[in-house]
Amino acid sequence: MKYRLFYVLCICSGLITQAQKEVEKKSSFAKSIEEGQFIYEDFCMNCHLTNGEGVAKTFPPLAKSDYLMNKRELSIKAIKFGQKGEIVVNGVKYNNVMAPLGLTDQEIADVMNYITTSWGNINKKMVTKAEVSAIEQ
């Protein structure tokens, strides 16, 4: 009897920590997205505009951008080191320059988490600082 109670307690506490971990993970993702919004308004909005719609033929869209959604590493690279030369976004060619913005790896992770989860974009796998740090020019 005593043992059984102990057993149940063990399972319960295990479940609770598991649930807590889920919550923490979710909230750190949510927090990163929130931070990312500030970075976006500060550093990106003047070109990619309020709703990530961009400017035709000049600044590619981020909202529902196939480039951003399918080329996660190249997108991080673009934000980290700048992006120059011809790229195709949603079937439209761009041949322009985005200068490097001087953000920290954490800020890049935050802004990536914001832009990949806004304006109809979907991303379930949080971008971490470690992931950004690992990407080299």
Place this chain on the structure above:
Amino acid sequence: MKHFTSICIAIMITFTACAQQTESTIKAEAPPQKYESEVVVSGLSIPWGFTFLPDNSMLITEKAGELIHVKDGKKTVIEGLPDIYVRGQGGLLDIELHPDYKKNGWLYFSYASAEGEGQGGNTAIMRAKLVDAKLTEKQLLYKAGPNTRRGQHFGSRIVFDNNGYLFFSIGDRGNRDVNPQDMTKDGGKIYRIHDDGRIPKDNPFVASEGAKTAAYSYGHRNPQGMTKDPKTGAIWTNEHGPRGGDEINIIKPGKNYGWPIISYGINYSGTTFTDITAKEGMEQPLFYWVPSIAPSGMAIVDSNKYPAWKGNVLVGSLKFQYLERLELKKGKVVKREKVLEGMGRVRSVKQGPDGFIYVGIENVGIVKIIPSK
């Protein structure tokens, strides 16, 4: 009655949410092609500023933090710049020579610097001499504080007036509701100092308790264009509005240019931050742009190379990628024209010592405008 009130409120919200903006009544026209253009320096990224040395060679600032000397088509990177805070809109910014450069050799430049109090950076003004492709005798003349990690609105333009005073601009550094209207804070101001950094005794705020005494006018958002009117000697500026509400102003001592209390602009998101465009004690712009052109660089033509353009104001448009030529009559803009359309984001413009107009275009270089015969 209750119903009526809620309808009223609903209507009011609708009206303020999709704010009505009055577009500039004078529109920019396509030009009759009466000039040609020639790329005189190529291979530049963001030529924020440039100036001409007495031998007609050029000094060009690249925002990413390079100072480039171009003589007879040959580029040399100048050594010895201070540490530059390259982040967001900050980097190496404008450059200007002392009016007596031939005698004293001082050159002046603005840049974003992390020096001083707090994390981040803010606008700095330095002077130095150029010896053998290296900067020497560097003196920091002004450093705005505190530092901030915000990426916007460093201002940066440097101009000497006819009395040898040095004017420069610093934007609101993304802190709209704190900096521009507070004289004890840097940012959102036009400044005036002596050529060695001393503060003129008759600056308008020298007697104000705790004020930034280098400040000359306030209530600015982000002035990225400044020039001296060759006729009157007055200092003219242009500044970025938010969405709509870019302005041209003539700078007068101690005056408040209104940002963000009065503005012809609205938030990027389309919501409003102010309902008024005019207020007593605040200056009206000489001209405002709705929609925004994102102005950078400014010059007033006074050479004889372009007879039809004499006295016209030239302003770069980052957003629409052309050089705007504005004709004025009795202090009012009467005509706007697009010059060099479609070449790229126009960052800077100057009349060279040879009387020709030179234009700094992003990812193109320096372009000379040649009148057609």
